[in-house]
Amino acid sequence: MVLAVLGAMVIPAAETAAETAPAPAVGTTAGAAGQAARLTLTDGTVVNVDDFSFAGATGTVRVGTTTRQIGRGELRDISFTARQAGQAAMATGAADMQAWKERAERMLERFPDCNSILLLDEGEYTYRADGTNVSKYRGVVYIAKDEALGQGDLTIGLDPNRERVRVLHARCLDPDGVLHTLQPDQIQVSKGESGGVFFDQNQELSFTIPGVTVGAVIDYSYETETYNPFDRNFFQSYFFFQGGEPVGDSILRVRMPSDKPLYHLAPNCPPDKAKPVITQEDGQTVYTWTFTDMPPIIEEPYMPPMRDVLPAVVFCLQKDWKYFFDRMKPMFEKRFTLTDAVKAKVDQLIEGARDVHEKIARLYLFCQKEIRYISIKGNLASNQVGHPAEETLKNKYGDCTDKGMLLATMLKHIGVEAYPVGIRTNNAGRAIRDLPIFDANHCITQVRLDGRVFYLDSTATDYRYPYFRDDDHDTTIDNPLREEIASIPLPPPEDNLTEMTRTLTLSADGTVKVDYVSKQNGTNEANSRYSIRNLKPEEYLREVRESVAGLTPDYQLEIASHSDPLDFSGPFTIHSAYTLNRFTPRSGSYLVFEIPFFRMRFGEVSLAKRTYDIVYTTSKKRVETIVINLPKGFAVKYLPQPLRVKNAYVEFEVTYDQKADQIEIHRTLAFPQRVIPVKDYGLYKEALERIARSTEERIFLEQVEGKEASR
Structure with a gap:
């Protein structure tokens, strides 16, 4: 019902x-x-x-x-x-449920290790002539293992001011052939969970289908009627046809008034499945896409987001962005206003700044640190364009859109052109921009200065100017104020750099004294700031000890310090010093020396073959200088050979130089690309494995007869 x-x-x-x-x-x-x-x-x-x-x-x-x-x-x-x-x-219905079970048993022979089977995955979207719309979903699932029992628990979110949800049916055929059905008093309606910093007016309808156990088939269907849409010309969705479980039938149906066109794309769909079957029914044009007997997606290390892998269809009413830019631009302009309160705050923050970059850095840091991230949403304006800059400044809180709007408005006061822009972060999959699809999940600030265009993200509280969050990199933005779609380029590896210097003093008994200093920028720096500022001093000390103890239990830790993670005037630095007692094994007159923390491992190339691209969030670079002071009375018997590896996806070089009683090692590793196409996996795997093997080599030192050796 x-x-x-x-x-x-x-x-x-x-x-x-x-x-x-x-x-x-x-x-x-x-x-x-x-x-x-x-x-x-x-x-x-x-x-x-x-x-x-x-x-x-x-x-x-x-x-x-x-x-x-x-x-x-x-x-x-x-x-x-x-x-x-x-x-x-x-009250009848056990017969068709039994048919679903029989199909599940046949599919289980092909996929014996699956937790569940999605026998029917059916979505239907209807756009009405008056601009309201209805979406309906039906799922039939076979429960193969305990891990899938939670699929009998359903939660449906709704905005009660705009939507009505109807549960059409919810039932379960258990392994004994008994049909269980949902009762009305088993359905709960509650305020949606807001979380610590998210507040909205949504509700949640939830229920547990009775009788769900391993070997059962569950069948449920519900529809959501949007009776009061934000905009009656707004109708869009994104439907996926595959997932982490086998799928029997996956069907998408979109019903439109016959005089209304539908614009659609089919990302990741094979050509023979990309175009819908189009029929006419009762004054409606019906678009239908069907996929059958689909295997589960097998996850791989560093694979793309599922959105970039799964066959899907996305659809909407408009063919370009003009309507929505026309709709949104006035809302942005209304909130993008310099008021006396905003001007006064900017003047206070930039007082004494040396140049425009220091001014930007101060305003950036203020929006990062002093404006708490809290999201309060209730209508189209607050959802898409946020609140006026002065309101966010007064409240001292806001979400990404509010922060992006405030920073852009403050920059306007110092003569810097800037805009709040919407993006879809790269860890959420590629944005659709060939059609006007509202799939942005974040807002940042675009800055235009001296012929350059760059970006700042004031929701990320640990990034030092001019760096910004790595999941913003290599994405596409929409800018309603400029009525444009643009790309954020991938920064060079030098914008995500870790520089390390290690001085190692080796004794004849194999003891090694280590002095380590690092400084960072970009995402590496932000990650270190975040993790360390959330540790108590004793917790940080314990983590350093555990790391060193992984080399040998016989050690002394002398220094474990770092710069202030809340000081953004310069790069974040880490300093540690420790002694590894008798760390280097001795064999007769030889010391066989392995440099501490020198090995590299690359889990992303652990598979013999891959189905999907390797995807990182951004580029990165690591530069190391290692100075080894030799023990008295020892000479170098063997140094590893220098190695240089370079292709489009990785750049590596290591050199070993002996200078009197010292060995100086320089090592650089850079990843200039974010995505390694699967067609080049063999090339990439070979390169990383070659690099990894080079890091396993030892240095051999020989005690020279007649020379003094301290023990």
């Missing part, structure tokens, strides 16, 4: 003849006060109730454990027989 959410009350509504399979009985029998009934309201809405009775001009309706009053004037028609007939019809 259908359950409609009216406010916070769950009311069973009319069963529909359009269901693809008979739905189960969900209601209970009528109580003593009345009978189960089907009510038609004066606005045409049809609802089913478990118990209905009249007392004068007021009726009482009960759904499960919920009771409410309804006036006679709200009712157009009351039918007791239709409701009872509907319940009887929906």
